[in-house]
Amino acid sequence: MDDTGGRRYPAKPARVYLFGTCLxxxxxxxxxxxxxxxxxxxxxxxxxxxxxxxxGQPAHSSGFPDQTRAVALAQLRLFPEPWPVVVPSxxxxxxxxxxxxxVFADDPxxxxxxxxxxxxxxxxxxxxxEVARVRFSDQGPPARVALHxxxxxxxxxxxxxxxxxxxxxxxAVEVAMHGHESECCGFGGTFxxxxxxxxxxxxxxxxxxxxxxGAETFLSADCGCMLNLNHTLQKRGESLQGQHLASFLxxxxxxxxxxx
Amino acid sequence: xNTQALRFVPAxxxxxxxxxxxxxxxxxxxFRGAMDFLIGKRAAQFPDPVAxxxxxxxxxxxxxxxxARLPDLLEQLERKLTENGIxxxxxxxxEQANRIIIDIARRHSTxxxxxxxxxxxxxxxxxxxxxxxxxxxxxSDMGEYIVQLDGEKPSHIIMPAIHKTxxxxxxxxxERVPGAGYTESVDxxxxxxxxxxxxxxxxADIGLSxxxxxxAETGTLCLVENEGNGRMCTTVPDVHIAITGIEKVVExxxxxxxxxxxxxxxxxxxAITTYFNMISGPRRPxxxxxxxxxxxxxxxxxxTQAYSDEQLRSTLQCIxxxxxxxxxPVYTRIGGHAYGTTYPGPIxxxxxxxxxxxxxxxxxxxxxxxxxxxGEVCPVRIPxxxxxxRLRGEAQHDERPGHFPMLGQGAAKSRVIDAIWAGWAALYxxxxxxxxxxxxxxxxxxxTPPMQSGWTVSRTPLKPAGQTLHExxxxxxxx
Numbered sequence: 001m002d003d004t005g006g007r008r009y010p011a012k013p014a015r016v017y018l019f020g021t022c023l024x025x026x027x028x029x030x031x032x033x034x035x036x037x038x039x040x041x042x043x044x045x046x047x048x049x050x051x052x053x054x055x056g057q058p059a060h061s062s063g064f065p066d067q068t069r070a071v072a073l074a075q076l077r078l079f080p081e082p083w084p085v086v087v088p089s090x091x092x093x094x095x096x097x098x099x100x101x102x103v104f105a106d107d108p109x110x111x112x113x114x115x116x117x118x119x120x121x122x123x124x125x126x127x128x129x130e131v132a133r134v135r136f137s138d139q140g141p142p143a144r145v146a147l148h149x150x151x152x153x154x155x156x157x158x159x160x161x162x163x164x165x166x167x168x169x170x171x172a173v174e175v176a177m178h179g180h181e182s183e184c185c186g187f188g189g190t191f192x193x194x195x196x197x198x199x200x201x202x203x204x205x206x207x208x209x210x211x212x213x214g215a216e217t218f219l220s221a222d223c224g225c226m227l228n229l230n231h232t233l234q235k236r237g238e239s240l241q242g243q244h245l246a247s248f249l250x251x252x253x254x255x256x257x258x259x260x
Numbered sequence: 261x262n263t264q265a266l267r268f269v270p271a272x273x274x275x276x277x278x279x280x281x282x283x284x285x286x287x288x289x290x291f292r293g294a295m296d297f298l299i300g301k302r303a304a305q306f307p308d309p310v311a312x313x314x315x316x317x318x319x320x321x322x323x324x325x326x327x328a329r330l331p332d333l334l335e336q337l338e339r340k341l342t343e344n345g346i347x348x349x350x351x352x353x354x355e356q357a358n359r360i361i362i363d364i365a366r367r368h369s370t371x372x373x374x375x376x377x378x379x380x381x382x383x384x385x386x387x388x389x390x391x392x393x394x395x396x397x398x399x400s401d402m403g404e405y406i407v408q409l410d411g412e413k414p415s416h417i418i419m420p421a422i423h424k425t426x427x428x429x430x431x432x433x434x435e436r437v438p439g440a441g442y443t444e445s446v447d448x449x450x451x452x453x454x455x456x457x458x459x460x461x462x463x464a465d466i467g468l469s470x471x472x473x474x475x476a477e478t479g480t481l482c483l484v485e486n487e488g489n490g491r492m493c494t495t496v497p498d499v500h501i502a503i504t505g506i507e508k509v510v511e512x513x514x515x516x517x518x519x520x521x522x523x524x525x526x527x528x529x530x531a532i533t534t535y536f537n538m539i540s541g542p543r544r545p546x547x548x549x550x551x552x553x554x555x556x557x558x559x560x561x562x563x564t565q566a567y568s569d570e571q572l573r574s575t576l577q578c579i580x581x582x583x584x585x586x587x588x589p590v591y592t593r594i595g596g597h598a599y600g601t602t603y604p605g606p607i608x609x610x611x612x613x614x615x616x617x618x619x620x621x622x623x624x625x626x627x628x629x630x631x632x633x634x635g636e637v638c639p640v641r642i643p644x645x646x647x648x649x650r651l652r653g654e655a656q657h658d659e660r661p662g663h664f665p666m667l668g669q670g671a672a673k674s675r676v677i678d679a680i681w682a683g684w685a686a687l688y689x690x691x692x693x694x695x696x697x698x699x700x701x702x703x704x705x706x707x708t709p710p711m712q713s714g715w716t717v718s719r720t721p722l723k724p725a726g727q728t729l730h731e732x733x734x735x736x737x738x739x
Contacts, residue, residue: 048730060649073689201288203719231721
């Protein structure tokens, strides 16, 4: 089950919900703000339900179904209007779109709610490309960037296709391919804490591959991967740093036009 | 011949071995190269993604259908094999399986058994049991021969000696094979091995083989191989013993080709193997070759536990192609020996808990970033990441109502970890508390601990931003 093809997209809406994700909330709020700005510039009003916390993915992937369910349930009813729910993270979007129905599979009423929500969940780059149907005008100097798509974004949301298509709208931006591009960066949530040796080896190989492209920056639509790679690069004293795709897109396309 | 081969090392020491493996540049380099080669070979066999999905869907369906009828199919298989003159034995665990095989071997005053490649024989550690009983069991698959010669375990289910360079094999042969000189020529090395094995095939009392597919309606055992050693093991010695897991049965002969085609393409990137043996009985009157006596040993060893749960049953769909390990970023970094189990990589992480219990293996399902590469390439579409998550949960909790306890159920339960997740859920289900936490974490970001468990081993510490997104969005609302 993925969104690499075949999903039917609605017409561009007047309003959307933003699910900001817990990592962006605490560590990368600017990326969340840039997502909002990109949406507003397209004439779409953004509603940010203040009671949102986390999609529940950390407990889900650690084998704690009761805690997953409790946290997922706390998000399930925060989006009562039939507006799209835009998520600036492929793995959190994948959790809400593909795993919520499984989390609530044993309760028909909640399952129906989860399925209805899942239908409205879009990863940010997917939404910008397929629903908002943006047409960017590139305002920046020539740049060479690399793209790292999180595994969940790639396999559950097809983000590598959507993000690349958005970047293709920027004529002065060259997207360099890196070695083993589809391979995991070693983040994996609690995996990076439980298996530091393996996770570090994976992160190390990924940053080497990114460096070899000669790109000035790399982009990711997932805050988790970006933190993993950026903090690995910092520890190694490297100057290369990654940027959230939303921030890069906002800056490249003029950085203005939305509400401040 | 080295009979003091390594015994299994406990999976509980996985972390120590994994850390040593990732620090081994040579191992990292050789596994990366080998896995890249296999990934490329597989990809070249599946140029059309739509066709591949159709083939996977069919293969998954055949395996699910076979498993849904497993008890009936096993009875039918036993009936048909018996009609064909093959004696069928049932083994609940490795001890029973070894006893059955050793009894047969003793009846024939066996000195030497030659073995075709069989992972189930690794699972029951047959070579050790044979050695303990005073009989020699010699591996005849070239990779298996090499690891046996060096007293090692296979590091991959399809390519057992993939961790070894040709220089290491050259030294090994020069040291351990009588009369062999040192050569790094791969053809000459294979020639040395073949010369030894040729003589052994002729003098062996028993040939042992695995089974890739057992066909219930015809009583046929299918064996997939490239070297011809499988055919030698199953036709030259007077007695042939086949051994396999109870899940390998399919109903009809026509179910084999779709699985066979995906198996070889997924495993080694071959459209077909050099040999495909269909064995349907011992030598019949008037025939000039073939074994005079044939046995099949059907091994459970934890498979019934997987079978009894609707979700975990999909573990048994596996046709042992190894594509999940070839594509696994964790396996690629640590190799097969780090796992300490017969089956390494993603398939090992989901099947070993049934064979060895969660007490010994609960660390294995955690050794995955859940990247999903394994599930994406699995030719029979086993949802491996979902099963990893499920097994993580079974290790952390008592059995759920309506479920049987797994062997080692709740082995990783810990009050500390339970308290952490209870606290986590309490925070993330209380929006006001959560926002207060965010406010405090950002205001006191200077106090963020510099050492953050496994994170800071190779990364600078995480530090919250100056303000949360919640605060910034709330501030915008006030004009």
